[in-house]
Amino acid sequence: MRFLPLILRNFRRKKTRTILTVGSIAVALFLYGLLVTIDSALSAGVDVAGADRLVVRNRISLILPLPLSYQERLRQIPHCIEVTHASWFGGNYQDPRNFFPQFAIDTETWRKVFPEFAVPDDQWQAFVDDREGAISGRGTAERFGWKVGDRIPLQAPIWGGTWEFNLRGIYDGTRPGDDTSVMWLHWKYLDERRPWGKGVIGWYTIRIDDPANAVEVAEAADARFANSPFETSTETEKAFATGFARQIGNIRLLVVSIGAVVMFTLLLVTGATMASAVRERVPELGVLKTVGFADTGVLALVLAESVLLALVGGGLGLGLAKLFTLRGDPTGGMLPVFFLGGQRIALGLALAVAVGLLAGAAPAVGAMRLRIVDALRRV
Amino acid sequence: MVSVDGTDIPGSLIRVRHLNKQYRRGSETIDVLQGLNLDVGAGEFVAFMGPSGSGKTTLLNLLGGLDVPTSGSVTVDGDEITSMSARRLSSWRARHVGFIFQMYNLIPVLTAAQNVELPLLLTRLGAARRRQQVATALALVGLSDRAKHYPRQLSGGQEQRVAIARAIVADPTFLLCDEPTGDLDRKSGDEILDLLSALSRDHGKTVLIVTHDPRAAERADVVLHLDKGVLVHDPATEPVA
Numbered sequence A: 001m002r003f004l005p006l007i008l009r010n011f012r013r014k015k016t017r018t019i020l021t022v023g024s025i026a027v028a029l030f031l032y033g034l035l036v037t038i039d040s041a042l043s044a045g046v047d048v049a050g051a052d053r054l055v056v057r058n059r060i061s062l063i064l065p066l067p068l069s070y071q072e073r074l075r076q077i078p079h080c081i082e083v084t085h086a087s088w089f090g091g092n093y094q095d096p097r098n099f100f101p102q103f104a105i106d107t108e109t110w111r112k113v114f115p116e117f118a119v120p121d122d123q124w125q126a127f128v129d130d131r132e133g134a135i136s137g138r139g140t141a142e143r144f145g146w147k148v149g150d151r152i153p154l155q156a157p158i159w160g161g162t163w164e165f166n167l168r169g170i171y172d173g174t175r176p177g178d179d180t181s182v183m184w185l186h187w188k189y190l191d192e193r194r195p196w197g198k199g200v201i202g203w204y205t206i207r208i209d210d211p212a213n214a215v216e217v218a219e220a221a222d223a224r225f226a227n228s229p230f231e232t233s234t235e236t237e238k239a240f241a242t243g244f245a246r247q248i249g250n251i252r253l254l255v256v257s258i259g260a261v262v263m264f265t266l267l268l269v270t271g272a273t274m275a276s277a278v279r280e281r282v283p284e285l286g287v288l289k290t291v292g293f294a295d296t297g298v299l300a301l302v303l304a305e306s307v308l309l310a311l312v313g314g315g316l317g318l319g320l321a322k323l324f325t326l327r328g329d330p331t332g333g334m335l336p337v338f339f340l341g342g343q344r345i346a347l348g349l350a351l352a353v354a355v356g357l358l359a360g361a362a363p364a365v366g367a368m369r370l371r372i373v374d375a376l377r378r379v
Numbered sequence B: 001m002v003s004v005d006g007t008d009i010p011g012s013l014i015r016v017r018h019l020n021k022q023y024r025r026g027s028e029t030i031d032v033l034q035g036l037n038l039d040v041g042a043g044e045f046v047a048f049m050g051p052s053g054s055g056k057t058t059l060l061n062l063l064g065g066l067d068v069p070t071s072g073s074v075t076v077d078g079d080e081i082t083s084m085s086a087r088r089l090s091s092w093r094a095r096h097v098g099f100i101f102q103m104y105n106l107i108p109v110l111t112a113a114q115n116v117e118l119p120l121l122l123t124r125l126g127a128a129r130r131r132q133q134v135a136t137a138l139a140l141v142g143l144s145d146r147a148k149h150y151p152r153q154l155s156g157g158q159e160q161r162v163a164i165a166r167a168i169v170a171d172p173t174f175l176l177c178d179e180p181t182g183d184l185d186r187k188s189g190d191e192i193l194d195l196l197s198a199l200s201r202d203h204g205k206t207v208l209i210v211t212h213d214p215r216a217a218e219r220a221d222v223v224l225h226l227d228k229g230v231l232v233h234d235p236a237t238e239p240v241a
Helices: A004-010 A015-042 A044-048 A070-075 A121-129 A138-144 A187-193 A211-224 A237-246 A251-280 A282-290 A295-326 A342-369 A372-377 B056-063 B086-096 B112-122 B127-140 B156-168 B186-201 B214-219
Strands: A053-058 A080-088 A102-105 A133-137 A151-155 A162-173 A183-186 A203-208 A232-236 B014-025 B028-040 B045-049 B071-076 B097-100 B174-178 B206-210 B222-227 B230-233
Touching: A004 A295, A004 B112, A015 A251, A015 A295, A015 A342, A053 A211, A053 A237, A070 A080, A070 A203, A070 A211, A080 A187, A102 A187, A121 A133, A121 A162, A133 A138, A138 A162, A162 A183, A183 A187, A203 A211, A211 A232, A232 A237, A251 A282, A251 A295, A251 A342, A282 A295, A282 A372, A295 A342, A295 B086, B014 B056, B028 B056, B028 B071, B028 B230, B045 B056, B045 B186, B045 B214, B056 B071, B056 B174, B056 B206, B086 B097, B086 B112, B097 B156, B112 B127, B112 B156, B127 B156, B156 B186, B174 B186, B186 B206, B186 B214
Parallel strands: A102 A183, A133 A162, B045 B206, B045 B222, B097 B174, B174 B206
Antiparallel strands: A053 A203, A053 A232, A080 A102, A080 A203, A133 A183, A151 A162, B014 B028, B014 B071, B222 B230
16 A cells, blocks of 8 residues: 555656546446446346246247146146246337337236245235236336326237226336336236137246256156147246347357457557556666665556556446446337446456556566666666 | 775675676677775765776666676675575665665656655555654755655755655665766755765765765765776875775
């Protein structure tokens, strides 16, 4: 700590250069923050997927249905605690651009399989008691300014016409990555009113007693419906969510590629700054060595300066990215879980430290190797 | 007590034996110091004179452990510094040597007090004790009222006094001064010389000064000339050996 003032003072030598370098690092880490937020938004389902849940879907495609009768047969599989189902409603609120997902669910089993979504009991009961009832995630409710008791009209391109629902409750996620953009509707109401496709559901979710039994349960489920008109494909919820995210491309590869280019550029910018800062200061480094600073001490000083520079810029950029994400999904519903978590911020800061160390390494080694007599000769 | 002929002076602070320093310039080898011997007792004020390129600064660098000789030895207060590792030498310099340069060599972004504090950062002293020692050193050079000034806000003479404060703040065994008045006007130069004389006379500091300035040499107890790579006594001063 006693050397900190010495390091900080060096930032004031060329204020413009310091500001520009910190700005470059801040912009790069801001970009990193946004990229990882988009990545985590697209793979949010993967991150929060329950290890003790399996998803059973039509083997041919997710958009093809499964018979309702499978629910009882799935329940009979050993290690299966509960089975619930959901179906895609596909409605629009006011404008087709106002996208948000709606699931028609089995109200009798839903909360037993998805306990992480918190909804007050009285609101849940009001929903159960009202076939035209709906429960919205807080994200969507806040997005459209809904409150409990509102009548919500949804245009239903799949089923035809406008369907109206009574908002009976609002649910919250209990974890940072939980998706609060979904609206829950009654499957029974959907099945009753839709003109076709009666008696089928979209997919089942099974809650099992132990994640270790996942493979056994999945195999048993698929074997049970093999050679039937509705063969199934059963996988863990994580695998299901990963596959879903991959439908829009390998986002992670894209994020990593852009991030790598940004970090490499950042490395060059910071490295050039540190190299020129050290070059200008050669006689002073000679003085430090003269008064007794060891070669390794000078190396540490230069590295500390480089790391501090990167940390200040990185902290600023990540702080701005966090502020930006606090405003919520900027796409109007495409990225419902738009959240920059602490782990990603920590990783960003670690990246900044790594950039600082790498960028400062060559100048620091040069400073360490500097011979005092050569340094003092440059006065 | 100062000797240049290799005769051992009992209890000498600095003992140099058969010191050689060669430089290579292209294919040419230049012998700067050639078997130089020197003994200096504690508390002496010694001036080294000689033409440019005679090796005065080289000698000073070798005495201060800033450079390594081609051969020979330098022993200070019983420590042979020519056989020390770079790390040990750094630590030795911090404890035993105060350097004063012609161009002051202050760090421009640090205040006078922070510049003076630099050698103390390497000690185990706490912040309060460091502040106290810095204040004492600045008071000794008459710059208590300039502690918070940056080098650019000081005159050349004041800058050199800050450099002297930095050199003495850790109470080193001896001071090495390389043309300390070379960049100063006469009045400021005299003030610096007064200060160095007082440090030697009143505080018992051993002072070795490289200079072209005869007025600086006049303040010294002994004046030595570098001639063809070895030291010889100035005929005008009394050799004691």
